[in-house]
Amino acid sequence: MHTHENTVRLMPDVASQAQPHLAGALDWVGMDGIEVPALFDAGDGSVQRSSAQVGAFVNLTRPDKRGIHMSRLYLLVDEYLSAKPVDAAMLHSLLRAFLDSHKDLANRARISIRFDQLVRRAALRSSNSGWRAYPVSIEASLGEEGFRLELGTEVVYSSTCPASAALSRQLIQEQFARDFAAGQPLDHAAVLAWLGSEKGIVATPHAQRSVARLLVRFAEDASLDLIGLLDRVEQALGTPVQTAVKREDEQAFALANGGNLMFCEDAARRIQRALDADDRIVDFHVRLEHQESLHPHDAVAYASKGVAGGYGNGSGRV
Numbered sequence: 477m478h479t480h481e482n483t484v485r486l487m488p489d490v491a492s493q494a495q496p497h498l499a500g501a502l503d504w505v506g507m508d509g510i511e512v513p514a515l516f517d518a519g520d521g522s523v524q525r526s527s528a529q530v531g532a533f534v535n536l537t538r539p540d541k542r543g544i545h546m547s548r549l550y551l552l553v554d555e556y557l558s559a560k561p562v563d564a565a566m567l568h569s570l571l572r573a574f575l576d577s578h579k580d581l582a583n584r585a586r587i588s589i590r591f592d593q594l595v596r597r598a599a600l601r602s603s604n605s606g607w608r609a610y611p612v613s614i615e616a617s618l619g620e621e622g623f624r625l626e627l628g629t630e631v632v633y634s635s636t637c638p639a640s641a642a643l644s645r646q647l648i649q650e651q652f653a654r655d656f657a658a659g660q661p662l663d664h665a666a667v668l669a670w671l672g673s674e675k676g677i678v679a680t681p682h683a684q685r686s687v688a689r690l691l692v693r694f695a696e697d698a699s700l701d702l703i704g705l706l707d708r709v710e711q712a713l714g715t716p717v718q719t720a721v722k723r724e725d726e727q728a729f730a731l732a733n734g735g736n737l738m739f740c741e742d743a744a745r746r747i748q749r750a751l752d753a754d755d756r757i758v759d760f761h762v763r764l765e766h767q768e769s770l771h772p773h774d775a776v777a778y779a780s781k782g783v784a785g786g787y788g789n790g791s792g793r794v
């Protein structure tokens with residue numbers, strides 16, 4: 477009977493052989509789409525387990541070596557992601573372990589983790605609540621430039637067009653002028669009834685489902701505060717999409733939209749101001765997409781960190 481050691485000794489190890497024909501250092505080698513159940517901080521003190529897709533990579537600095545040791549990266553991903561919630565410190569030590577497992581072969585490592593963060597959101601007025609699933613992509617790397625951590629996510633919201641609102645108001649005024657003659661005393665009850673009729677709102681501004689795509693780089697010592705980031709962005713926008721909606725919630729949403737008219741430029745500046753004020757965020761790029769109901773195309777704005785001579789150049793990284 478073979479012992480485990482004997483069996484292993486009999487197996488050829490192609491990856492560690494010297495490269496016979498083609499030599500060359502490689503930028504990144506690894507695996508993408510690794511399926512793992514990973515743990516994430518749910519933002520309320522509890523831990524959420526989500527199905528995640530992981531990319532695990534190191535560079536290959538040795539031109540003469542055939543390949544990296546994929547299984548080592550795979551097993552490290554499984555070990556670390558099963559043990560504790562994904563955060564900056566854990567990712568940093570996982571990447572260090574990637575490099576330790578490839579001594580003399582690699583000096584850079586990176587990992588990407590994609591999953592949906594489920595968050596229970598309260599209704600605007602009623603006591604109900606419902607789920608939102610925010611798509612999240614975490615990218616961490618370790619190399620000569622140190623540890624870097626970026627987080628990408630999306631917030632969906634409603635935007636009502638300010639131009640359309642002004643044009644609608646003008647038509648409502650004109651309708652009022654037609655229905656109530658100038659110089660005549662106004663009958664309070666008649667005006668109230670008129671306001672409650674469809675004539676009182678002959679034109680309605682168009683609103684659109686809109687998407688803010690965010691890419692944020694955190695300071696090296698900052699925590700991975702995903703829920704805090706989502707909350708801050710939704711507050712800055714003012715009209716995030718709702719989950720459970722009763723009539724009282726829908727009315728509150730209509731009021732919020734009426735007081736929150738915005739072009740995509742306005743939305744971009746609101747997020748820019750909110751994220752600029754957060755010193756745990758060293759850089760960010762946002763892309764705002766207003767999926768127009770007036771047009772078959774979208775209105776789009778990009779913004780990035782607004783420091784003087786800043787990082788942002790409209791490169792559209794998101």
Ligand SMILES: Nc1nc2c(ncn2[C@@H]2O[C@H](COP(=O)(O)OP(=O)(O)OP(=O)(O)O)[C@@H](O)[C@H]2O)c(=O)[nH]1
Nearest residue numbers: 488489490491492505542543544545546547548549
């Ligand atoms: N390097 C590399 N390995 C691959 C690739 N596709 C599949 N693999 C497999 O990944 C398996 C595991 O690789 P290793 O980590 O080198 O496995 P191992 O030699 O048993 O493990 P160690 O003893 O730790 O090196 C190998 O059997 C490879 O065939 C590829 O494109 N490149």
